[in-house]
Amino acid sequence: MNIKCGTDIIEIDRIKESIEIYNNSFLERIYTDKEIEYCESKKMQKFQHYAARFAAKEAVFKAISDKFENKYSISWKDIEILNDRNGRPYVEMKNQKQLMIENIDLSISHCKDYAIAMVVVEFYKM
Numbered sequence: 001m002n003i004k005c006g007t008d009i010i011e012i013d014r015i016k017e018s019i020e021i022y023n024n025s026f027l028e029r030i031y032t033d034k035e036i037e038y039c040e041s042k043k044m045q046k047f048q049h050y051a052a053r054f055a056a057k058e059a060v061f062k063a064i065s066d067k068f069e070n071k072y073s074i075s076w077k078d079i080e081i082l083n084d085r086n087g088r089p090y091v092e093m094k095n096q097k098q099l100m101i102e103n104i105d106l107s108i109s110h111c112k113d114y115a116i117a118m119v120v121v122e123f124y125k126m
């Protein structure tokens with residue numbers, strides 16, 4: 001099968017604590033400049049958006065882990081979560097072609113306590 005899904009749910013307080021304790025070192029390890037810019041623009045709600053992006057990256061890892069045993073050779077910032085002009089999220093994946101990934105679709109939701117992400121990855125036929 002050339003399609004795999006991945007999902008992740010995260011407590012927003014976990015991400016909030018990491019950002020408050022480790023500040024820039026956590027942000028710079030996990031998030032790209034564009035992701036930080038997007039989340040910071042959300043002001044008081046920013047932790048929900050950071051948590052959602054963390055969940056989205058985990059969901060991508062899960063979706064591709066079956067195909068690639070050494071999933072940790074992919075770093076957090078190799079997976080960038082952006083939004084189109086309608087707000088719909090999408091994934092920019094570094095080395096996407098080399099990873100044999102044809103398409104990635106992503107959906108995100110968040111509320112006061114939790115953020116959730118779900119991805120579907122379509123691989124090129126071998």
Ligand SMILES: CC(C)(COP(=O)(O)OP(=O)(O)OC[C@H]1O[C@@H](n2cnc3c(N)ncnc32)[C@H](O)[C@@H]1OP(=O)(O)O)[C@@H](O)C(=O)NCCC(=O)NCCS
Nearest residue numbers: 048049050052053082083086087088089107108109110111
């Ligand atoms: C876009 C919309 C669905 C977001 O839903 P919400 O309950 O406010 O917010 P959620 O927490 O569930 O989801 C937020 C995420 O939705 C995603 N999102 C935003 N706009 C989107 C869109 N146009 N398409 C897909 N996903 C979208 C984003 O990823 C956002 O998170 P992010 O800003 O961190 O990237 C909502 O604002 C909306 O426009 N609803 C219209 C509903 C409607 O017209 N229904 C008619 C019958 S179907």
